[in-house]
Amino acid sequence: MTAVNDVTASAHALGASRTFWELIERRAALTPDRPVLLQEDRSLTFGELRDRAERVAAGLYGMGVRAGSVVAWQLPTRLETALLSFALTRLGAVQSPVIPFYRDREVRFALRESGAAFFAVPGVRRGFDHTAMAERIAAELDDPPQIFEAYDVLPDGDPAVLPPPPEPASGEEVRWIYWTSGTTSDPKGVLHTDRSLIAGGSCLAHALKLLPDDVGSMAFPYAHVAGPDYTVMLLLYGFPAVMFEQFALPDALAEYRRHGVTVAGGSTAFYAMFLAEQRRAPDRPLIPTLRLLAGGGAPKPPEVYHAVVREMGVQLTHGYGMTEVPMITMGAPDDTTENLALTEGRPPEGMEIRITDEHGEPLPYGSEGE
Missing domain, CATH: 3.40.50.12780 (ANL, N-terminal domain)
Incomplete structure (x- = not known):
């Protein structure tokens, strides 16, 4: 039971990390050789995730990505996608992930509304040319993003060129824009900070x-x-x-x-x-x-x-x-x-919920509301 308690205590301590990059650095320091991501015959340890993400961050830095740059990416569930995402957290960029099966209408909206300066795509995947779609949309935008493919090959560079990691206080800044699906209307951009995620x-x-x-x-x-x-x-x-x-x-x-x-x-x-x-x-x-x-x-x-x-x-x-x-x-x-x-469970530790009426006023226990 003591070992379980130790794991739980360690997890709670790590959960106080203020940025995503601080979290991966702290975990990599604890268990650098333990695997974190597995895919077919490939794998990444926590240490490799940190180290390789820094190299990708250096490559992105060489492309012009800086802290606060908005980088959209429409990539599948792959080791490379996780590496790119962590590289962007290392730089303090703003990420705008786009679900891979979204097409012109949703992608155009996400790129335009986010003001993305860069857009990572997987090239031709499952019979669909994402690069062609990105170029087609970019031609319609007043301020088009720089398009690059990031499927099995990622930008690479020397981490020595990188500025210091994001300051702890930046964990409260908007660093993520997620898009809700819009079947009859435009998607909605949801803003997140490192701390909220x-x-x-x-x-x-x-x-x-x-x-x-x-x-x-x-x-x-x-x-x-x-x-x-x-x-x-x-x-x-x-x-x-x-x-x-x-x-x-x-x-x-x-x-x-x-x-x-x-x-x-x-x-x-x-x-x-x-x-x-x-x-x-x-x-x-x-x-x-x-x-x-x-x-x-x-x-x-x-x-x-x-x-x-x-x-x-x-x-x-x-x-x-x-x-x-x-x-x-x-x-x-x-x-x-x-x-x-x-039921669908209870509020987990750290979560508070209130049920309100249509005017946003809290309702008493046992009432129906939102």
């Missing part, structure tokens, strides 16, 4: 009560706000996650099994997919090492919870959040069966 990731990490010997998974777009949310969890508790550029079952099962994933999930749709695969072979565990499914993004019917626990033999915790507030409530593995089945 670290706080959201800390809430998730502490609620799930994970340990350094866990192995997580990222089967969702890294450009979603869940990307930094989940990455913060890895940095706080010092365990790795498997990244999936393209997620489909049953194809992905081999990677889950090969890396011994203990924590998977993403949303209710993921639970349903795992259940469907389990039912194809009900007599053996789908992923032998798996002990927990966790996620959010859509309501979880009680029958899904009971089916997962009964048929897969793992626990299921579900939460509620949104781009503006990545972690509002989250179930914990040791919550009661009733709570896990019938």
Whole structure:
């Protein structure tokens, strides 16, 4: 129990980091040789993530990226994407991640509204030419961004050219612009600071009560706000996650099994997919090492919870959040069966919630509101 308490105390201390770069530096100093990101036959340790991100930051600096520069990126869930994102945090740039399946209308809006000076794209991916789209949109803008491809090759340079890392106080400055989907209207840009995203990731990490010997998974777009949310969890508790550029079952099962994933999930749709695969072979565990499914993004019917626990033999915790507030409530593995089945969890440590009427006035306990 003492070891668990020590891990928890260390995670809470790391959660006080004021910037993303401070957080990766502190974790890399603690466990430089432990893996953090796994993808097929490739991996990064915490130390390598820090060191290689500095080299990418130097390459970006050579391109003209500075503290406060707005850099949009539309990249899939890959090791390179995480490296680019951390390189931008090293520089103190403003990141504007764009979901990879957005097309001209949404991307044009994001580039124009953010005032992006740079735009990183994956080139031709899954039959779609992102570079051509970026150039097409840039030609329509009064102040077009500099376009560069960042899929399997990233900018590189000597970290000696870099200015000092961002000051601690910059953790309270807007450094992230996330975009909500807009089906009938334009997307909405959501502003975040390093501190707001670290706080959201800390809430998730502490609620799930994970340990350094866990192995997580990222089967969702890294450009979603869940990307930094989940990455913060890895940095706080010092365990790795498997990244999936393209997620489909049953194809992905081999990677889950090969890396011994203990924590998977993403949303209710993921639970349903795992259940469907389990039912194809009900007599053996789908992923032998798996002990927990966790996620959010859509309501979880009680029958899904009971089916997962009964048929897969793992626990299921579900939460509620949104781009503006990545972690509002989250179930914990040791919550009661009733709570896990019938609710979307409780406010994690560090989160306060109020329920208001249509005028924003707080309502008494037991009332319905927003």
